[in-house]
Amino acid sequence: MSDGEPLVRWxxxxxxxxxxxxxxxxxxxxxxxxxxxxxxxxxxLGILCHRWRxxxxxxxxVANILYSxxxxxxxxxxxxxxxxxxxxxxxxxxxxxxSVLVPNxxxxxxxxxxxxxxxATAMGFGTVRxxxxxxxxxxxxxxxxxxxxxxxxxxxxxxxxxxxxxxxLGYYITRGLQLDFPTPIVTAxxxxxxxxxxxxALLVLAQRLLTPWSRSKVTSS
Amino acid sequence: MNDLLNQLRLIGDWLTSSQQWHxxxxxxxxxxxxxxxxxxxxxxxxxxxxxxxxxxxHTGRGxxxxxxxxxxxxxxxxxGLVVLVVxxxxxxxxxxxxxxxxxxxxxxLINTFEGVRGVDPAARDAARGVGMTExxxxxxxxxxMALPLILLGLRIxxxxxxxxxTVAAYPGLGGLGRFIVDGLSRNDYELVIGxxxxxxxxALVVQILFTALxxxxxxxxxxx
Numbered sequence: 262m263s264d265g266e267p268l269v270r271w272x273x274x275x276x277x278x279x280x281x282x283x284x285x286x287x288x289x290x291x292x293x294x295x296x297x298x299x300x301x302x303x304x305x306l307g308i309l310c311h312r313w314r315x316x317x318x319x320x321x322x323v324a325n326i327l328y329s330x331x332x333x334x335x336x337x338x339x340x341x342x343x344x345x346x347x348x349x350x351x352x353x354x355x356x357x358x359x360s361v362l363v364p365n366x367x368x369x370x371x372x373x374x375x376x377x378x379x380x381a382t383a384m385g386f387g388t389v390r391x392x393x394x395x396x397x398x399x400x401x402x403x404x405x406x407x408x409x410x411x412x413x414x415x416x417x418x419x420x421x422x423x424x425x426x427x428x429x430l431g432y433y434i435t436r437g438l439q440l441d442f443p444t445p446i447v448t449a450x451x452x453x454x455x456x457x458x459x460x461x462a463l464l465v466l467a468q469r470l471l472t473p474w475s476r477s478k479v480t481s482s
Numbered sequence: 483m484n485d486l487l488n489q490l491r492l493i494g495d496w497l498t499s500s501q502q503w504h505x506x507x508x509x510x511x512x513x514x515x516x517x518x519x520x521x522x523x524x525x526x527x528x529x530x531x532x533x534x535x536x537x538x539x540h541t542g543r544g545x546x547x548x549x550x551x552x553x554x555x556x557x558x559x560x561x562g563l564v565v566l567v568v569x570x571x572x573x574x575x576x577x578x579x580x581x582x583x584x585x586x587x588x589x590x591l592i593n594t595f596e597g598v599r600g601v602d603p604a605a606r607d608a609a610r611g612v613g614m615t616e617x618x619x620x621x622x623x624x625x626x627m628a629l630p631l632i633l634l635g636l637r638i639x640x641x642x643x644x645x646x647x648t649v650a651a652y653p654g655l656g657g658l659g660r661f662i663v664d665g666l667s668r669n670d671y672e673l674v675i676g677x678x679x680x681x682x683x684x685a686l687v688v689q690i691l692f693t694a695l696x697x698x699x700x701x702x703x704x705x706x
Binding site: 268325326328329330331332333334335337338340341410413414416417418419420421423424425431434435437438441442443446447449450453454457458461 | 485489553554556557558559560561562563565566568569570641644645648649652653659662663666671674675677678679681682685686688689
């Protein structure tokens, strides 16, 4: 960086407002769709793991191994199959969410008090109806705690996708390095953090709306 | 299936060709760089994160501040931070290491804190009752009981450091990410996938090391 160059040139942000908004939209899509897909996979998988405990350790081991693989390497493995597309970023990000979401679905189901389960059975609920209408709603706070962690880390990981040309706001990070100009990098970092924190706040709100009965209690994250 | 076999053959060819194993751009040199960055950052982060986590967990003061800082830190895009550090401080190892340390502290800190705070108060009171000093309570009761969570924090930090050290090749640092970044810019897929394979193997080794460590150091009474 040349001397006398400020950390942030505000006029640059003003000049690029429209473009920044576009990339922000792309970033949200790349970061949040994987969390949605991850949830769609994790809920049935978590129910399976809760019902048949022996399924849980191998599923957890595979999820943890996937999580430990650095994103850059995982993207490259998928480039061969899905090319330099958004899928190549979203598939690995989806796989990463499993290591948080599956354990939280299992823990959430385990948090259902046994008397509640028995009461539901006594009222004539079949297994499927009991899981869907009684156990899953009670598991919601723990599941959402996992969704919050998954969403925040997914949004911040999207930027790495820029190395295969699909990084949402990560575009400004590589651009800033090429131009030796810090403003776009700082702007991208701040916007990504704001997206993550806003998503987190919305999820807390969603949890309050979905589980009105838990409002009186303090739920720790 | 055929394609998978081809890919494996490509990786095999790359890994076994002798030029990969010699000189400044060979796998041993890159692996050494990668392990140096990751090991040093993890060591410093562990010193700071463990000390702070034990302090806050034991005294109970500053819990809210710790939780807020950790939440905020989780939202930082690591790739952006590393690139910003290089843009501001120029391409040298120390600033990048500082960034890696900063990224590795939060998971160690929060898990150590949660681990110590979660110790059964009855066990803590009993330890004081038999005449242990505060230091003894911390080192002989709280730390052993918090070990599973402390190790989890260290494992998450190690995974993150290894991954971010890979990405740090983009602004020009060494390490295993070099293969991937150079391969991408030269359109050399063999280099990209070969480098990725070495990174994956390193990640698996880290994961296995922490699982083994947990088996060895965690008290049998605490195993689930």
